[in-house]
Amino acid sequence: MAFETFKKMNLLKFGYDWLNQRVPLEAAIKFATKKEVPVHKHSIWYYMGGICMLFVVLQLVTGLLLMVHYVPSYEGAYQSVMAINNKIPFGWLIRSMHSWGANLFIAILVIHMFSTYFMKAYRSPRELTWFSGLGLIGLAMVFGFTGYLLPMDEMAFFATKVGVDVAGEAPFIGELVANFVRGGEEVGQATMNRFFLIHVCALPAALMGALGLHLLLIQIHGISEPEYFKKLSIKKYEKFFPDFIMNDMFVWGGVTLLFLAIVCLNPWPLGPTIDPSAPAPIGIKPEWYFLSQFQVLKLMPSQFLFFEGAHVAMAIIGAAASTMVLIPFLDTGKNPTISKLATIWGVVFLIALGVLTYMGLQV
């Protein structure tokens, strides 16, 4: 009977019906077709979230592929990355995609964050969406930091040393935290084990949780609209499914092509192997997304008033970052002056990030 039915129906319909009887597929499609995306002069920023998703997928896939040949040991890691780069067919491509992808993922996340900031999408009822987004940026940065050590080249070694020592400067618990993260007093095999575990197990699990929450909240609250758009008498919307998703797919295609061009034209380099007794190489600097913090640490004198310079620098970085956490509570949309101040602060924050990053690059 089932076979007769199967013969009468085409395969697609059979599959659809079979699934629909087991999961609420029809309801999901109804929801997707009912969902609307506002169309206005800032609509382009809505695509950033989708591009972030694309990079999450790319990072997971290339990360899994790298693990096939990568050896997570203090002695063997460098050699294995060297082999991935030089011996294994298309290894250089996979590694470059992963390294470039990590950087571009954070760049798109930052653009996505500031576009939602300036569209005031952090306001009620979307505070939790904003926080989960900030959490995702935090996770992406920890991904970058822990992944940076894994090739075990010279830069990786010192970047990890400095990064963990920055944590060690935190008052009271700093040294305990630094020791815990390092797995001892020196960057070594224990550090490698911990960073690898965090990078390939703990962080992907946390990312899935935070991303799931972020996406769920977007479905619950819908896509946010800019203030000016809310006041319009005639508003234009497009269907999420199939219109917006179709555009999204074109954007993904374009971004993927651009990404592959970058990766193929500029394969990610591998520095010299580490020598634990060697000094930090001249011109050493962290990845671009840590450059602004690096520059604040560098600019601060050894003593600032009664405090140690590094502590003041970390307090400044912490205070600036915490404004992003507090903004939904400060700018609720009820006071136009505070709203303007929040926009100005966003611009100042962005300029400061840009200038400090540029200064950090000029080493």
Next chain:
Amino acid sequence: MMMMMATGQEEKIETPPTFDYSAETAGETMSRRLFMGGMIGVFGAVMAAVAAGPLLSYLWPPKSTAIKIDKLVLGKVAEFPAGTSKNFKFGSIPALFIHSPDGSMHAFNATCSHLGCTVQYQQAKNNIYCACHGGTYDPATGNVVAGPPPEGLHKLLASVEAGEIVIRPEKAGAKA
């Protein structure tokens, strides 16, 4: 209905007595539901605390992984003419030996006091430099000359014994 017809009497259906759990009836300050909820919470917290101890001690790194030494022969004096330097490991710590242009010899723990990078001797500028955040130290004393380091470099003792450069902690038996 059938039974009623048979007996000719209206049967009374007895319902079991209901128990009121609310605090008002019992004259208590806390309801049973709240008490049980609280107890489950306390039990959960205790269980989490009990589990956290072994878990943390499992994850905690060993107290010290550092290798401590009292003496290191760096090499023959002839290998280090005036104006040269060498970064090396003194046990677990990164160290720096400098044979200054004036002929004096100095050795330091090469860990920058700012954020732990390993410093180097710059012959052309005759200073000790940290490439991470630009800290600069005096090559004779290890004192901070410029940049963000909060304190100078810790000194080691460099001496010449039988034509060889020997490095020791600053005080005999002291931690390097």
